[in-house]
Amino acid sequence: MSASSLFNLPLIRLRSLALSFSSSFRFSHRPLSSISPRKLPTFRAFSGTAMTDTKDAGMDAVQRRLMFEDECILVDETDRVLGHDSKYNCHLMENIEAKNLLHRAFSVFLFNSKYELLLQQRSNTKVTFPLVWTNTCCSHPLYRESELIQENALGVRNAAQRKLLDELGIVAEDVPVDEFTALGRMLYKAPSDGKWGEHELDYLLFIVRDVKVQPNPDEVADIKYVSREELKELVKKADAGEEGLKLSPWFRLVVDNFLMKWWDHVEKGTLGEAIDMKTIHKL
Numbered sequence: 001m002s003a004s005s006l007f008n009l010p011l012i013r014l015r016s017l018a019l020s021f022s023s024s025f026r027f028s029h030r031p032l033s034s035i036s037p038r039k040l041p042t043f044r045a046f047s048g049t050a051m052t053d054t055k056d057a058g059m060d061a062v063q064r065r066l067m068f069e070d071e072c073i074l075v076d077e078t079d080r081v082l083g084h085d086s087k088y089n090c091h092l093m094e095n096i097e098a099k100n101l102l103h104r105a106f107s108v109f110l111f112n113s114k115y116e117l118l119l120q121q122r123s124n125t126k127v128t129f130p131l132v133w134t135n136t137c138c139s140h141p142l143y144r145e146s147e148l149i150q151e152n153a154l155g156v157r158n159a160a161q162r163k164l165l166d167e168l169g170i171v172a173e174d175v176p177v178d179e180f181t182a183l184g185r186m187l188y189k190a191p192s193d194g195k196w197g198e199h200e201l202d203y204l205l206f207i208v209r210d211v212k213v214q215p216n217p218d219e220v221a222d223i224k225y226v227s228r229e230e231l232k233e234l235v236k237k238a239d240a241g242e243e244g245l246k247l248s249p250w251f252r253l254v255v256d257n258f259l260m261k262w263w264d265h266v267e268k269g270t271l272g273e274a275i276d277m278k279t280i281h282k283l
Contacts (some may be wrong), residue, residue, distance in 0.1 A: 071143040072103040084143035105200035110136040116225040134248035153182040169214030190249035
């Protein structure tokens with residue numbers, strides 16, 4: 001039947017056609033309460049600027065994805081887990097200042113068998129602190145079961161193994177989780193620019209291993225191994241502003257407060273004597 005011919009039918013005939021059409025379809029209806037909660041989508045409201053913010057239009061695609069997909073672990077100043085939020089929101093200075101958002105992080109210090117420390121220069125596409133030199137790997141455990149394990153900082157060590165592969169191409173077999181030594185924790189705040197910054201409760205992880213390194217250019221611009229004396233020269237150059245060299249604020253805090261005495265333990269094989277996971281150093 002053509003659409004135009006419908007206009008010539010009596011009203012009672014149109015009603016009959018409508019009933020016939022609807023009865024040819026069968027729909028199954030289930031109450032919402034009968035649906036398993038696992039099948040329901042979950043939503044979390046962002047506490048900061050929306051992903052469509054035009055100010056972020058120039059953000060590197062890889063960094064943008066990580067900013068919105070990665071869920072950082074929110075903690076209080078005693079390292080008690082409070083919840084989670086996107087990496088994006090956790091690094092907005094407006095959230096750090098107004099809401100005191102604090103998230104869990106880690107910093108890896110990897111030494112080779114010559115007791116040289118592996119440093120990386122962050123890529124120029126990093127949202128916070130691009131092109132600064134820092135320790136081997138700095139990142140965040142994510143809000144997932146394997147990285148929330150508190151016992152012996154296992155969750156953080158799992159995250160460190162994951163990120164060493166992501167950033168530096170170091171395979172898990174070269175950095176077994178049990179080989180990381182969590183020496184301590186520090187709490188710090190550091191603005192990167194007017195919009196971004198860090199506010200972290202940072203686990204300091206040491207490991208001595210000879211590894212094969214294949215840096216990911218999305219994360220790392222350059223790498224180098226340094227001796228203790230070479231690191232001191234690097235710090236002097238950074239202080240003098242030579243060659244445009246800059247160090248990350250968290251790395252500099254570790255250098256100034258802990259690294260040299262812990263380096264002694266690395267060389268002596270006595271890292272266990274330096275462990276203090278009860279204190280949270282507020283720097």
